[in-house]
Amino acid sequence: MTRFDPKLVRGDIPLMNRVINGRPITYLDSGASSLTPRSVIEAMDRYYQFHHANVHRGVYQTANEATAIYEGARESAAHFLNAPGGSEEIVFTKNATESFNLLARSWGAAFLQPGDVVLVSEMEHHANIVPWFQLRESHGVEVRFIPVTDDYRLDLSNIEESMHGVKLVSVTAMSNVLGTINPIRELANLAHSHGALLAVDGAQSVAHLATDLVALDADFMIFSAHKMLGPTGLGVFWTRQEIMAAMPPFLGGGGMIKDVSTDGFTPASGPSKFEAGTPPIAQAAGFAAAVRYLEGLGMENIAAHEKDLTGDALTRLALEFDGRVRVIGPPDTEARGGVISLDVQGVHPHDVAQVLDQFGVCVRPGHHCAKPLMKRFGLAATARASFGPYSLVSDTDALLEALTHAVEMFG
């Protein structure tokens, strides 16, 4: 597939027309939330303008259309991920975080015994940590951490020893702080060889790398629409049909039942079992449009484009600041994505971001919901720049120019 023209992609993003403090916006916060193409916005508008109705139980035409849109989004997700069992393996939640809670409270609570170990890593987002701590409290599981090496990789040197008692390995495909890409297939083999399952946090990877669930051999995959050019308010939870069938329901209410009386209830089967209440229908329409958009660009092309940008940015950051700007993450593009965390000597990340804002450059300061990782590297925060398919080398130019000012100001 031929590479796309990122300038054309940029043209599809209405927000790119924003002018901030007299300059065109330089959006470098796709790791927190990606910008939304016109086609995604329009897909949601069309739903509200022509097809809005509640799903599943209607007989009239717009209700059927709404149901087709919603179920069609499930098919889009299954295709996008190459889900081995198709759309029946896709559950829509409100965000990746809810998906992790679903994993912990349904599968975890049902299948983990006191003392069983959930193995996460030190570079996980809180969404893949806190639900396990909560399960530890309620069910007595143990939460164990794979350490991170000084060069920002999972430390798998003692991994065999760490597998004792592990029933689930739950690891991010790409770190939202370091940019590190983790060896998912290898972790799947490891988990399976110890009779454990593998859950993957795809929040940072699905919009930046091709995802093939068959090739990855994972057992759970979790991500959010808003980080992949889609809308806020929709998350995805994928698991194999046979695992899903065995999972007890999570949230209770309408749509997830087979029967209810004043005595009790019996749950529905399939993804419905986990989709209590009116689902994010418009958001599913937007999500499907985002998938179409990404597939239109080609995930391999996006990955290649962002790799180029990342390589260029890493080189220039290393060259231009006499060591005053340190990258917290792998220094080259080997197994890393376009998330670049910066530690600017003598300038707090909040101040970095504040100065950058004055130049229309949007980066995110903070712990990025990865406090254990921050503590691992003795940092309170970083200033993080992250790319998307609409990013250009000119964004890096603007970043470097603004960074120069920040460094000077606090000189």
Next chain:
Amino acid sequence: MTRFDPKLVRGDIPLMNRVINGRPITYLDSGASSLTPRSVIEAMDRYYQFHHANVHRGVYQTANEATAIYEGARESAAHFLNAPGGSEEIVFTKNATESFNLLARSWGAAFLQPGDVVLVSEMEHHANIVPWFQLRESHGVEVRFIPVTDDYRLDLSNIEESMHGVKLVSVTAMSNVLGTINPIRELANLAHSHGALLAVDGAQSVAHLATDLVALDADFMIFSAHKMLGPTGLGVFWTRQEIMAAMPPFLGGGGMIKDVSTDGFTPASGPSKFEAGTPPIAQAAGFAAAVRYLEGLGMENIAAHEKDLTGDALTRLALEFDGRVRVIGPPDTEARGGVISLDVQGVHPHDVAQVLDQFGVCVRPGHHCAKPLMKRFGLAATARASFGPYSLVSDTDALLEALTHAVEMFG
């Protein structure tokens, strides 16, 4: 306030331009989901086009704007409900159903002991039943039902005796099947006089009656944006600040923590504690616009308008079908809203809805997620018509005409 012109309201709803089977759409399914005014769609578009960013931790301009939009929606909600403690009492969830699960799993699990009673009614939606059955399973609470009288009201004749052991009364403000409006203030007094709290399911009431939490003296209020002219993907959970402060977190992840280490976590305070992960930001923008729209019409005006429509429809249904069409719900407009469930003799609700669809009339057949109520009245389903502020007498005309065909067809 002078009454609004419902024709102008209709003009604000793009979906009203739909033509179904050669006829303009007759949308009578607002009880399932309301139609969306242009201003609500535009508010979300504006967010995606100009202000999209993740909230709370940003420093740059669009992140601040997004945060202001999101937090502003909380203020809109507080104003709309006359929340005694302001916006700090508003939690955004994904739908009313999640809000009920939050109530059961956070407040319920923390404050109810085995044997404590949750008193719901036979006319509740599954969203206000199943979470309590789940809590019965996990925590041994008792779920007790207030019966419904033959004339479709809560049977409060023996209510004092039923209060034994009750710690929470959880009742709908308006039945989504019967249209019955329940005496919330009276139930609040009852609950409080027995040391219990009162939760209100406002899903069917908030878009159709004025809500004043101070006057109602309720302790929890729950509803969904998509039934009040707002978007899918956003629910509201309200409780008093002191109750909220005492509630433990529910879903775990980013945004709901104060600190996380590899050893454990401490939760945040305020509504954030219950908003793990990226919240429904665009949906909050749409919700706030919906509140503005409803407040612009005036809730009293909407209530009066729908009362007129309901009275007219009930009268004509009683007159025109020689008893072959029975209304399952109060026969006049005394303490009832514009939800009209029909039982057509000899015609299954599915077939009713199918025939009506041929005339562009959208009604919902089914159990309406209220199976205990269906069983109470020996019905498997009803065909439900429900009004919104954009409904007109001509909608009732179309309904009656189509119903005549249905009755004849199955004659």
Next chain:
Amino acid sequence: MANLDDLYREIILDHYRSPRNRGELAPPAHRTEGFNPLCGDEIVIYVQIEDGVLTDIKLTGHGCSISQSSSSLMSTAVKGKPLEHVRATIATFKDLMMTRETKLGEEATDPSGEANLRRLGELAALAGVVKFPVRIKCATLAWNTLTQALDEVDA
């Protein structure tokens, strides 16, 4: 555009108004329940099987005209038939419904569909259901339940 007359053929309304083989069978007849959680349709099928033949079938339950007439039509189609024949009829009918269950809203044009229609006789009256995708579940409820009943007896 799908037309109401495609769905509500006269023969369907007739089976809905006067369902055939309504009632129960005493043990040792086998009893199986079917259930459509979305619309609340329920069916109970009683089957009597002797020497590989479905000697008797009775039905109770409630549902819409499509689910009721489909079960009534099914009962007349399978009663007294050898089990292979019953299974073959089920397969043919489900095939008819499935063909377009996957292509929502498309018109029925494939040739195997035409052959099926001929094989199905009176049951072909239900062919119009496929133009109303949400009603397919109504039409197939009885058939899925019968399959389940046969499997249970087999097991």
Next chain:
Amino acid sequence: MANLDDLYREIILDHYRSPRNRGELAPPAHRTEGFNPLCGDEIVIYVQIEDGVLTDIKLTGHGCSISQSSSSLMSTAVKGKPLEHVRATIATFKDLMMTRETKLGEEATDPSGEANLRRLGELAALAGVVKFPVRIKCATLAWNTLTQALDEVDA
């Protein structure tokens, strides 16, 4: 439009680069921790109180230039002062920050604000923070923590 120079006044950068009263105090000095969960700023305040006077104050922790300079400026403003005076300064400062904390993005024009500015002396350098609403929490962290410290000593 808010300007960076409003925020990063020279005096703020000075206090950030060379924070005053940095360090710890041994017991019986009172120790209190403050925490900004959103950005990870942390502060530890040690206060020594004798006969109703804040005789000594020391600070450790980390954070952005605003939170660090605010705490440093605060320490110089309250050190050696009677507790009433300390409380009054806290109130005046928080007032300055609060005035517009509720009206995001508006310009500072109210007259009580002007009076406050005069009363605050060097601290007035922090007035520009209100034009950057998200940074207000940085500026007030030290002050909230000091209030908590005084309350704890009082209790």
